Amino acid sequence: MSASLRHECIRVPVTALAFCDKLLLVAEGNFVNILHHENSALLATQQIFDSQAIHGITVCFETASETVVIFWGGSLLLLGHLKYTSSLPLLDVENLHEPRPQFQLSQVVEAPDWILDLSFCPTVNSVLGDQTRPRTAAVITAHNALLEVHIVYHGTTSQGAFMSKSDSIELSISELTASSRCILYSGHLLWLSNGRVLVAAGTAFGEILVWSWIRGQGSSSNAKLHHIFTGHEGSVFGVRISEEVTFSDRSSPGRLLASCSDDRSIRIWDISELPAASFSKSPQEGADALHVRETGFGANTLDLEDSNTVCLAIGWGHSSRVWTVRFLGTSPPTRQDINAIQLISTGEDATSRLWNITSQNTGNRDGSGQAYSFTMRQVGTATYHSGKNVWSLAVLNSSDGAKKIVTGAADSKIITYHLSSSHSQDTVPASPAHTTSKAIDLFRSYAFIDERSFIFTTNSGTLFPADTTIVSNDTNPNIQKYERLHQTPDLKGYSISAGSALLKAAFLAGSSGTIYIDSKVAGIFLQPASQDAQKQPMTLLTTSVGSKTAQLISVDLSSSPEPCVLQKLAVPLPQLTPGFIVTSMALVRVFPVNNYLFIGSRTGCIAIYTVPKAQQATADGESLQITLSKVVGGVHGKEAVTSMIWIPSELDFGSQIGYLLSVGRDGSCAVLFLDLTHHNSELVHRTALPFGPNIEGVCINQGNLMIYGFRGTKFVLYSEATEEEVMAIECGGAHRTWDFSPGNSHPGGTFVWTQASNMHVFTFTEASHVVLRNGGHGREIKAAAVSPPIPAHGRNVQLVATGAEDTDIKIFEYTSGDSASAPNIHCLRTLRKHTTGIQHLQWSEDGEYLFSSGGCEEFYMWRIRMLPVIGVGAVCETVCAPESEIADLRIVSFAARRQEGTAVNAKPGFVISMVYSDSTVRIYTYNGGLISNKWRLLATGTYLTSCLTQCVFLDPMISYPAQTHDFLTSGTDGHIAFWSLPKQESTADPVQVHHTSRTKLHQSTVKTLTYQHISPDTALLITGGDDGAVGLTLIRKNDKATPMLSRLLIPRAHASAVTASAIISLLDPARFQMATSGNDQRVILWEITIEEDAVRVEKLGGVSTAVADVSSMVVLDGGARVLVCGVGMQVWRIS
Amino acid sequence: MGKSSKDKRDAYYRLAKEQGWRARSAYKLLQLDEEFNLFEDVTRVVDLCAAPGSWSQVLSRILIKGEKFGRTGWQDRQERDRQYVYGDEVGKAHGGIHEVEAVGEEKELKPREGVKIVAIDLQPMSPLDGITTLRADITHPSTIPLLLQALDPETFDPAATSAPHPVDLVLSDGAPDVTGLHDLDIYVQSQLLWAALNLALCVLKPGGKFVAKIFRGKDVDLLFAQLKLVFERVRVAKPRSSRASSIEAFVVCEGFRPPEGFKASLDNPLGAGATLPANPDMAKEKTKPYRKMREDGIIELEFGSEDEDTQGDIRWVAPFLACGDLSAYDSDASYHLPKDRQSLDPIQPPTAPPYKRALEMRKAAGGAYGKTKGMST
Structure with missing residues (x-):
């Protein structure tokens, strides 16, 4: 029986880069990725050294048909030779049947010391021909020695005569100066x-x-x-x-x-x-x-x-x-x-x-x-x-x-x-069209009427059209060049406008309101344009200062000679919600019965209205009445809801079931699931964005969800799908007059704003930067957990949650790749809420909830769903409030499991046992279905004085009366301790619990702990310690204070601390494979056999990993793969 | 982070201030001594990468002043420390406070004779009574003659490559500026260790001891295997005062056995390398496979070191020993402090960081180096 680990995918710090014609060589650990730097295609990934990371790539020479480079890292170097096939170097990425580029590699040569730099000697004409190929390179080492590297090409008398053998190139080293x-x-x-x-x-x-x-x-x-x-x-x-x-x-x-x-x-x-x-x-x-x-x-x-x-x-x-x-x-x-x-x-x-x-x-x-x-x-x-x-x-x-x-x-x-x-x-894109003009009077408002044209009004009540495509060549524009379109006293001193690029129309209102309505207009809100919008009448919502109703106005733009108002309806604003001031609106046209109107408020709530259809009303012979169906409070806390988009449920396109996506000035993006017929709503997603808090708009551009707003003094356009900033424009901050028009055919757009009395226009057709390859956490991963397969749009996904020192939690999906795509670890969602490094993560058994803990007693419970368009929906459903007087107390680990029979209103109950850095234990119950007192502290306990590091429940389900040994903990003292829960669920104050027994396993900190149930009364505990040992402990339940234990320790399992462990697969109830990893950057595969009370262990083999500071390991695809996390991630297939 | 929030995080930081140590790392050496009895019959010591000098302080107080910190001294101190750190309440929970008799450090002072301690660091270090301090880079060859001169100022011979009066113990607590690029950090740390070993080979007497900080990361087994060639016993220890989250540990090498005919050389020192010169005398360490039941009932399973070598690299995993009593406090734990507790100033203010000027520049420019205004259009 043998098993081995075969590398599939890696994401570790990028330590070297080199351009080489159309190719970009990217060093990631001991691997090189060959990318096409113009279209971002990953053409191939190749291992260069056994375990040494690559620190430099120096191109020796490149011609139309071949490239030779030296890879170096640590004290090692080798030569790589890449020969292009006929279609290269054009590298037709569409044609994936082309052989992938692959370096032929020379033997590895070891220099006497760490290499800091390598440089090729300029070539000289030699009598032998072959002028283009450098034969020597100089190397500087970390002890200031200069070395010379000699390259010997075998059989190079004719062009293209590089042998296919790897020994056609050789390297040797000599010292030029001593170190x-x-x-x-x-x-x-x-x-x-x-x-x-x-x-x-x-x-x-x-x-x-x-x-x-x-x-x-x-x-x-x-x-x-x-x-x-x-x-x-x-x-x-x-x-x-x-x-x-x-x-x-x-x-x-x-x-x-x-x-x-x-x-x-x-x-x-x-x-x-x-x-x-x-x-x-x-x-x-x-x-x-x-x-x-x-x-x-x-x-x-x-x-x-x-x-x-x-x-x-x-x-x-x-x-x-x-x-x-x-x-x-x-x-x-x-x-x-x-x-x-x-x-x-x-x-x-x-x-x-x-x-x-x-x-x-x-x-x-x-x-x-x-x-x-x-x-x-x-x-x-x-x-x-x-x-x-x-x-x-x-x-x-x-x-x-x-x-x-x-x-x-x-x-x-x-x-x-x-x-x-x-x-x-900083501020200017690759193809800028950035103009400034000094106004005679002040700029009042801007409204786009086309992708790159807008109208603006000035304080004098003058209306100007502006076309950014025309003015872009002018280096010193001024307002005189704009042709006055119209001047009216109505717009003098006060004017607001709203425009639609798709409909090529704008609406304006002034202080006297004569444009459309008869009092000072506070706001105009346009129905966000959709693709079929041109067939529909234009709808706008107007509000007036001090009025308790808003006006919903339908305008037929296609009627000639000028647009005519089809309908004017009064919208009663919610009176029970104090301070309801309209800040955004969206209208859903639902065939055939009703339309629905959503109004976002300055106080963070969203009002939902039913708007009867005109023909229906006519048939009934009654006047049309817009009715308030529901107000959903606190969608954006207490901050303004600035923009909304309706996304119909994919199952039922155009129906009353769908998702309302909104952004607000609380800096978040939220999604409400709505059943409009039954007035049901549920918040299914709300995450903080990496900019804001002034998030001002959301749009769908070429199928991608784009969000814009401000970060400090910059206007930011952000792609929600890739979680990547598209552009940041220095504009002075959020408090100014501005408008933005997204591009129709490109990811950019046009931004117009007033700054220091000047009007500025900034058009960009491409993002400020291109992500050639996506990444992961910016700091080391401290915890990882994998979900069970979750259904998502007709397939099952396994979500990998990772928490890092950067305080983010990321949800990844691993795709193993096929002939058309390379294996990929893709981040689907970033959850930003923790303010300290993440300590521990766990999924609920059904994959619906994710629990996370950190320092400062942060404990959050997230509801995770797969949603259409939005992808992973995440809502922080509850926060466990800190209770200690120690400000930076860490919840080092915890165990959570569902409490049977406690579900209320379809919300499950959980028992959560948390262990802290001050050696205490707290056991809570959480029941989200209850109206109040959702969290209840069941019991507290103090271990000794050492920091606790791990916690697991021993039984699959807690039942009362409890077993003698309900959960176990481990700590920095290398011991495991057994604890029991209170026998009855007391209704009064929390009870004190004490550990019933403790047993030494490791000499110092237990860094990883994996618990596996193997029979009704037996479990196996795998531990890894700071002492480099792996422990295997059989736990047999009994009713005495100490459970029966049989302990086996492999003292020198790893060369340094063992920090991650996982059970790969159960071959049969008494035989399975496990993997361990640690700071020695080795991943070792073991086979365990349980015979009576004895544990047999066989070492199946190991591999090096480029992931430093390994903290966790998860098993994917039912034991087919293992993913190791630390400073980066690496996936192996188990064969 | 102010001094009082750091107090909460780390019991040893608090304790160091309370007990007059320049840095919390003093406890690492004390706990190593507790396990390995490092100072037995030791009078001549070289302390490398010594700043701010807490290890030299330990040496000074034990060797020069003759204070007791060994196993006997430790237990009593332990009880007092416990009361200090946990406060009265926790102290009671742990068996109540019993009056701890002062160990009589003053009464029983036994200064050793012929004590010579030389401390070296890149950074300047405040002087300590009876200790010769040098500012030098231990990776630099010029440091060897400086050290030899400091050890025997009267009889120094500039042509000599080894000390006429060898030392009993070489210590090194040196760590590099950690960059975050793990293999570079591990390499630089290993070079500090090699530089320390190179100095040790010049000045250490046969049978002497060598204790150095080591990063237990990738390829640490290569270093262990090399050290085992010149020392009879090599173990790796993690004091409880060293945080579990850190890859730092200490390699404790005992029984220096310079290979037959080995001569330390100034012209060809070990500094730039990672292997000792091959010598048939230096037997490669092997651990044999076994499966045995320990006294505490744990079955120990050793797979042997045969398969530890890879592609010609000699690897060996040194046995691990945690040190410091289990009842010593835990550098990873949070402690509840008495509410009326006063936070003390550090004994030695920390060395000014290299970016001190960058911070001043930033402050002077109003927070962002003055780069924002009118620079870009």
């Missing part, structure tokens, strides 16, 4: 010529060494130290030597060095001159700096000429450590900077930032009065990753001078965006 033992955090190499390498190296104590190596005659060579730069106040995490640059104030070209550090600064140094320092007595000392001196911060470095004066500029901007810097060349001239040198940096704050470096004659002083001869300005910030740490960066220079940036981060997401030539990434 200096001074540990470096960063290094960069540049070949100045075939015989000279310039090295920049950043140390752990803020120093930067610049030295070069010169090939001598025969075997002799020489290393020279040129500069020691000091000034950084922390480790130097990145260094980069520029190509030759031209300074505006110097005649000869020079060279810059950029460095970034723990101190959050980026510094620019002048290395135009490479003086040979006089102390270079020997080649070794050349690389080492002075041999005997005190090292460390602030050590005596003044024995060298260099000092802070050669630091040309300092850039401050990152809010935490800066990892990488990269020169981009000279930027095109802008208003502020002429001939600026551009630099991009990435950091721990998950941003990449763009900088302009310009030389200047007037010394620029920073806060400390330090004078610098260059200026460094931050001109753009890209915040497209979540969590922490952008680890990798690549730049593609296209022939037209444009630059494409790609970044990879700890969230395993891969992002690409274009650097615009003259604007910052």
